[in-house]
Amino acid sequence: MRSTIGRAGQASTSKIIFGLMILFCPIVFSSAVSQARASDSLVVADQGAEINFCGTILDEMFWGPPGFGETPAVDIKWRAWMLALDKPLKVQFTNAYKKTVAGEFVKIQVRPDDLLDRKAAQLLHHRVHIIGKLWSASVASDETPVTLWPRQIDQSSQGCDR
Template identity: 30%
Template structure:
């Protein structure tokens, strides 16, 4: 009986430990507010994704270089070096025009967490449904 009680107690402790560990993690779809410097960056696309830069498609994306790196995002590719330091911003066409003045400045971005799923996603974590506002430098 004592052995069974110890197993039960240990099982409950493990359950709560795992729940607590993931409770601090972001997951896809979570609404977040992140701050950092927003930059427009060049990436290479098809057909060779940077292997033949002369002929590969040139892609310009807005990337938020975070003030504080992400620590934990469930199912994100965290094996990529510096995975949590930058996030690609999914921006509507109008914001490309009206928010261009915020490039190379500190901004706060509200958005929903999205995980990279295609070759066009340049960071393991992206933000969609974004809104921007300037912030003071840190």
């Protein structure tokens, strides 16, 4: 009689385990899918966060003062380095002026110092890896709502978050 109860107990336990697997597998699977989707788009929540970016360095011209393109005869033009990102970048943070900066960007302005400016010129139209910090636009020459202040620019594409 013991062996019959033991087998019945094993059968019940197996049914319970099978039932739990059916119940929880979709939850675990959907959680894994959600995490994979979330990792497809990096969300930056802190202004000044240092991130590894990959993309193509572009050189774009923009109109400046006094009319910012409304009076081309007297308006100046300036060059801005842009990074066409390999993958979109989602950003949401509060800037120094207590305003929320949010959006999804496929291109951001790169604001290199003099040394990195020469390096960006050498890598124009090449795929690059940039380590830098994101900041919200704050001056008239900021051409995108979010700007990238690079610490390092290389032609290698290893180690990119974006």
